[in-house]
Amino acid sequence: MKKTIFRLYYVWQWEKEEKWLNEMSAEGWQLAHATIGKYNFVSGKAGEYTYRLELLDKKLKSVESTSYLNFLKETGIEMVGKCKSWIYLRSKTADGGFEPNNKTLYDLTHLLKVQELTNKIRNTLITMIAMAICTLLILENFGQSHVTEFLRGFCTGLSFSASIFSVIIIPFTNKSNEKIKKLIKELYTFE
Amino acid sequence: MNENIVLTEAVFYTLLALHVPLHGYGIMQETEKMSNGRLKLSAGTLYGVLSTMLEKGWIKALLSEEESRRKDYQITELGKSIVKGELARLEELVANGQKFIK
Numbered sequence: 001m002k003k004t005i006f007r008l009y010y011v012w013q014w015e016k017e018e019k020w021l022n023e024m025s026a027e028g029w030q031l032a033h034a035t036i037g038k039y040n041f042v043s044g045k046a047g048e049y050t051y052r053l054e055l056l057d058k059k060l061k062s063v064e065s066t067s068y069l070n071f072l073k074e075t076g077i078e079m080v081g082k083c084k085s086w087i088y089l090r091s092k093t094a095d096g097g098f099e100p101n102n103k104t105l106y107d108l109t110h111l112l113k114v115q116e117l118t119n120k121i122r123n124t125l126i127t128m129i130a131m132a133i134c135t136l137l138i139l140e141n142f143g144q145s146h147v148t149e150f151l152r153g154f155c156t157g158l159s160f161s162a163s164i165f166s167v168i169i170i171p172f173t174n175k176s177n178e179k180i181k182k183l184i185k186e187l188y189t190f191e
Numbered sequence: 192m193n194e195n196i197v198l199t200e201a202v203f204y205t206l207l208a209l210h211v212p213l214h215g216y217g218i219m220q221e222t223e224k225m226s227n228g229r230l231k232l233s234a235g236t237l238y239g240v241l242s243t244m245l246e247k248g249w250i251k252a253l254l255s256e257e258e259s260r261r262k263d264y265q266i267t268e269l270g271k272s273i274v275k276g277e278l279a280r281l282e283e284l285v286a287n288g289q290k291f292i293k
Contacts (some may be wrong), residue, residue: 023231056234068238074261075216076236091234102234 001043012172021051049090050097055113056085108183125162132159134181209266
């Protein structure tokens with residue numbers, strides 16, 4: 001049996017997404033393929049696989065990522081989906097799953113990578129808002145025509161939605177900063 | 192230069208295991224055996240450990256004869272001296288620990 005589910009998770013909701021995939025696995029639905037917002041499941045043995053989301057350092061096609069994925073394959077971990085540099089990995093639960101040897105360090109690395117990504121997104125959003133506002137100001141000097149009306153509408157919409165997105169990101173960034181500080185403190189005591 | 196290096200458990204056991212050439216999965220099995228099943232290296236951890244040690248020259252990658260892309264690794268002389276240094280440090284820890292806890 002197969003089923004496809006459409007769902008959207010923000011980049012900073014990877015824990016939720018991972019939890020959901022593992023819950024599906026526990027119910028006997030194994031992820032067979034994933035791309036942005038779309039998940040294909042195949043029914044299988046309940047809990048057979050454990051899933052993990054990872055953010056690659058380099059692009060998926062790069063030499064570094066290829067060698068990393070080959071290494072994982074050797075140890076029985078396979079990639080079942082991708083979305084840009086996000087990859088969906090799975091391992092037989094009986095093989096021990098993914099538990100990292102140093103959870104603190106692992107979480108810290110992951111958080112920093114996600115934060116780098118959200119910073120990039122936020123910078124893009126801010127640039128978009130700035131450009132849209134500049135265009136709106138320049139358009140003040142032009143008369144009314146279909147083109148200028150269209151551009152005005154487009155820029156207003158763009159800056160409005162980009163502003164909303166950048167506001168959505170703020171709580172995440174604050175929270176993750178706090179988490180990062182806490183994890184670093186832990187590193188001083190435990191290996 | 193090696194005096195102040197403190198190795199993680201993963202690095203220490205991997206260096207021990209690599210006294211004979213092994214590939215990634217082999218290292219995981221060997222370290223688990225050595226530690227009586229206590230230390231289960233995760234693939235992600237091991238990959239990070241191996242690439243850092245390659246960079247530092249503590250281990251080297253051996254070219255595999257088969258066409259498979261599976262790489263074997265082995266410890267270098269520098270790596271051996273690192274393990275020695277760490278062993279001395281650990282012995283000091285154990286000796287001092289035993290002095291206090293009887």
